[in-house]
Amino acid sequence: MTFSGPGAKPALLAAKLASLRLTCAGLVALLLLMLAGAWVPQTTAEPEARLLERFGTEGFRLLQTLGLTDVFHSPAFLAVVGILTVNLVACTFARMAPRIRSKMAGAPFKTEAELEESCRVCRIESAEAAGDLIERIKSQMRERGFTVRQKERLLVAEKGRLGLFAAPVTHLGLMVLLTGVAVSALTGFDGLVEVSPGQIVDFPPAGDRKPRTGKVPDLRLKLVSTRQDSYADGQPKQWYSRIAVSDRQGRALGEAEASVNNPVTFAGIDIYQSQWGVKSLRLALAGQPVEIELKDFSGDRMGIYPLLPDLLLIAAVKDPSGPARLYLKKEQSASPLRLAAILPGETVRLGRLTIENRGAIVTSGLQYKYDPGLWIVYLSFLFFTAGAICVAAPCHCLWLAVADTGAGGCVVSAGYNANRFARIIEREIALLSGVVETRSSGEAVHR
Amino acid sequence: MSAELSMTNSAGITSIVSLWLYVLSGLSVRAGGRLKQAAAIGLFACFILVTGAIIARGMAAGRFPVANLYESLLLFAWAILAAFLILVRTYRIASIGWIAALVVSTTFIYASWLPLDQREISPLMPALVSYWRAIHVPPLIISYGLILIAGLAAVVFLWLTEKRKTALACIFGLAVSAASIALGSFALADPAFVQVLFWAGSALALCLMALALRAEKSKGSENAGAALYDEISQRLITVAFPLLTFGIITGALWANHAWGSYWFWDPKETMSLVTWLSYALYLHLRAQGRCRQDLLAVLAVVGLLITLLTYLGFNFLGFGGLHSYGQIKE
Numbered sequence: 126m127t128f129s130g131p132g133a134k135p136a137l138l139a140a141k142l143a144s145l146r147l148t149c150a151g152l153v154a155l156l157l158l159m160l161a162g163a164w165v166p167q168t169t170a171e172p173e174a175r176l177l178e179r180f181g182t183e184g185f186r187l188l189q190t191l192g193l194t195d196v197f198h199s200p201a202f203l204a205v206v207g208i209l210t211v212n213l214v215a216c217t218f219a220r221m222a223p224r225i226r227s228k229m230a231g232a233p234f235k236t237e238a239e240l241e242e243s244c245r246v247c248r249i250e251s252a253e254a255a256g257d258l259i260e261r262i263k264s265q266m267r268e269r270g271f272t273v274r275q276k277e278r279l280l281v282a283e284k285g286r287l288g289l290f291a292a293p294v295t296h297l298g299l300m301v302l303l304t305g306v307a308v309s310a311l312t313g314f315d316g317l318v319e320v321s322p323g324q325i326v327d328f329p330p331a332g333d334r335k336p337r338t339g340k341v342p343d344l345r346l347k348l349v350s351t352r353q354d355s356y357a358d359g360q361p362k363q364w365y366s367r368i369a370v371s372d373r374q375g376r377a378l379g380e381a382e383a384s385v386n387n388p389v390t391f392a393g394i395d396i397y398q399s400q401w402g403v404k405s406l407r408l409a410l411a412g413q414p415v416e417i418e419l420k421d422f423s424g425d426r427m428g429i430y431p432l433l434p435d436l437l438l439i440a441a442v443k444d445p446s447g448p449a450r451l452y453l454k455k456e457q458s459a460s461p462l463r464l465a466a467i468l469p470g471e472t473v474r475l476g477r478l479t480i481e482n483r484g485a486i487v488t489s490g491l492q493y494k495y496d497p498g499l500w501i502v503y504l505s506f507l508f509f510t511a512g513a514i515c516v517a518a519p520c521h522c523l524w525l526a527v528a529d530t531g532a533g534g535c536v537v538s539a540g541y542n543a544n545r546f547a548r549i550i551e552r553e554i555a556l557l558s559g560v561v562e563t564r565s566s567g568e569a570v571h572r
Numbered sequence: 573m574s575a576e577l578s579m580t581n582s583a584g585i586t587s588i589v590s591l592w593l594y595v596l597s598g599l600s601v602r603a604g605g606r607l608k609q610a611a612a613i614g615l616f617a618c619f620i621l622v623t624g625a626i627i628a629r630g631m632a633a634g635r636f637p638v639a640n641l642y643e644s645l646l647l648f649a650w651a652i653l654a655a656f657l658i659l660v661r662t663y664r665i666a667s668i669g670w671i672a673a674l675v676v677s678t679t680f681i682y683a684s685w686l687p688l689d690q691r692e693i694s695p696l697m698p699a700l701v702s703y704w705r706a707i708h709v710p711p712l713i714i715s716y717g718l719i720l721i722a723g724l725a726a727v728v729f730l731w732l733t734e735k736r737k738t739a740l741a742c743i744f745g746l747a748v749s750a751a752s753i754a755l756g757s758f759a760l761a762d763p764a765f766v767q768v769l770f771w772a773g774s775a776l777a778l779c780l781m782a783l784a785l786r787a788e789k790s791k792g793s794e795n796a797g798a799a800l801y802d803e804i805s806q807r808l809i810t811v812a813f814p815l816l817t818f819g820i821i822t823g824a825l826w827a828n829h830a831w832g833s834y835w836f837w838d839p840k841e842t843m844s845l846v847t848w849l850s851y852a853l854y855l856h857l858r859a860q861g862r863c864r865q866d867l868l869a870v871l872a873v874v875g876l877l878i879t880l881l882t883y884l885g886f887n888f889l890g891f892g893g894l895h896s897y898g899q900i901k902e
Contacts, residue, residue: 516855548803
């Protein structure tokens, strides 16, 4: 392909940008980066400690230097996505659109010689005259659901043209998706707040990600109450949080209850019940209030409080409404000594020490999100679904060239693409003639 | 023994018996046809039993039974058997049944070796308590089943067209993948070794496939049997791709509904996208009509390897993520 003249440079550029080699190279690079991002735990999902444990300090530093600890936000990944986006747009308009336009006009007619070059060919001999046979062929193919066009002794029969739209509709979906993602990145924001019952927080918090454009509503969130529903064995079944939202001037915007998989919305901001846990345990040791911070440990929430330099008090809580289990551990001893299990509000006396359980403090992890680009992304999902449905309805095409044999009869050359559902077409040919004779004319036929 | 367990065990035994009948049919010329018929009937009975087992488990659990690996494997076996029955009806051949029998019996054996807590009906964690589970998971599992048969049919196509080296390279890749998953599933080897086995083995297999394709480029013979397996492979991928697309999209919708974001670049999500892209490439090349059929067959096998990594590998090769509830907990 060569270009010359005033429009040569833009045309050359368009050809390079629409290059299939660029697509293949970009996709391979994208797939390799995605595999790397799937294999190496990402710092956006896992704490650094996990990566350090797995790869060691040196290994972690190396991965960090190579950008593999946050692949999906790395310059390399974004560059590949950018190049593929440009390539996608160029391919869609420079290559795909003209091809679809010409295919919509119908597949081109092919002479017998062209069929031999490009297709698998089956020859059917008939004692009928060509004119009568062509009419019968057309009638039969139309009955079988094919659209038939004729040009002299050449026929094209097509069926299932919905399949032609699979790739362009999917490409359109990709472009819409990228647009939606860009809108979300520029104008959306999200974050996580951990609140205890009665606590009021301003959100979005000052340190969280802000959108590059657009106004961020200043809201105030109050966690009115929160609870956990559990199964009989104590495993969590569902978490609920009653949330009241107001603006910074104190005007109430509403109150609703969120649970996992059931978010609530205020002023366009969605709030999700994301996490739930027992944050700390409040005790009174000989009348002195103590708050022990709890962390997750094998399904329990546990914390440590140093009673003496070599004596630790260990507290464990599974359910905030259930008992707090207390243990004592000396530094030298291998295993802790169980002290007591105290229900909330109860007090136990151990010698001269009284221990009162003043209740656990729970926290509800609420994810919030404002995403103006979401509807665009959902639109792209519709395009992807439509494109995938078109894939399942492939287009079949049969070319026919009729030639006289000189003995009053004729021979029909039926050509088809051997790579695309050949047996369906062969069945059509068999129905057409009652006899299938497939003859390959050398390597050139098989494309 | 519960009804669900009885039906599952019976289905497993039936699939193994069918597999042996297919093996014997290949050894006996005289009784071959009758043995194949008996094997096909066995697979039909297996399908009925698996359907019953899934329904019984769902009724016992009070929910659609796709909450852990064991339940997904039951659905996986069901999808393969359903595909086999449709293929037999469409193409009027029972010989494809040996692939279905092999895969289904392997699935049942694998499922039977899972720990008891996987096989028991357990309550759902809050994140899984949603109607989306029944919408998102089944299309994906069914697509994986279709992709598996398509990949194995592609291997048979290569074998029948006498591209034996390419076929053997594909079998090697599948064997390495299966071995890694088996070792990882049951913690039979060090996780680092399992990962190296998988990645290095897959890379070696890909190199062997490329070399074999090049070496056997001018080789090959056409026959009706090979064309049939090629068409089966193509047809199954054409049906699996929309299901895969629907499964990924509904997963994104559920994630947005549950966690406020439709995409987290979670390992399983990322790999499902890699799977989708690989089959989009396959379908593009098919539509072009200019690609060699043996190359398309190899692409179908590579897609199968990626799918195995997506479905099972990322749970058992030491990766975390939001889908880690599919892992076996020690």
